[in-house]
Amino acid sequence: MTTLANAQLDADGFLTNAEDWTPELAEEFAREAEIELTDRHWEVIDFCRRDFAEKGTAPTVRRITKVGGIPTKEMYQLFPGGPGILAARISGLPKPKGCI
């Protein structure tokens, strides 16, 4: 099983292959960012993974708020270290490409 110790990460610390992701790995990524995953986090993660499967790119914060329905303010409460990178990293996706 993929763990943070043996996972293939890119230079920015994102999982190289989204297929390698497991919920356990999400917990590990979260712990590293000092985040304890709640149900609300899992809603974000589920949306990100679903959206990635459809679109092939990791959703930006704006997309998570507009399409995923999680308010901006809450995104920053859920991912205080920066929702733009953490939501994607914890979801096992590459770094989002958009600027917004």
Place this chain on the structure above:
Amino acid sequence: MSTVLEQAPAATSEAPREKKTTRKIAIILSKGSLDMAYPGLILANAARMMGIDAVLFFTFWGMDIINKKKADKLHAGMLGNPSSPMPHALMGLPGMEGFATRMMKRKMDEMDIPPVSEMLEMLEDAGAELYACQMAMEMFDLDQSDLVPQVQEVITAMDFYDKSEGAQIIFI
């Protein structure tokens, strides 16, 4: 001659798990055209998305960005811009600036770039700090009630240095 410098107390084991220092940026927005407003707003938002603290200081023509009546009516300044796709002789004609502005706004809309007022809301929700310049307020006869609600405080240039301590500064 020996001079004893005041030394910072040696680091103790008081903080067992030292937090990584947070990066911080301070952006000074001094221009009020569409093409000068967005870079600052987008860079500030991108900083917050990465967990970098962001301070925005609006001054001079940048006051238009946080002026309730003007925020969503900024224009694309093409005159005096060598990158303008249109010849300057034409740009000076009536209606041309409005045309250029509409073109740019349409393109931004296609790219799902939010209007200025929404960018300001996003920045507030993202925890960015927005400040207006006191001197510019006086120069343009503005009152706090003229400004968008996201502006936290009207501050002086010296206050800006307090607010931006330790930050990397970007002037636009």
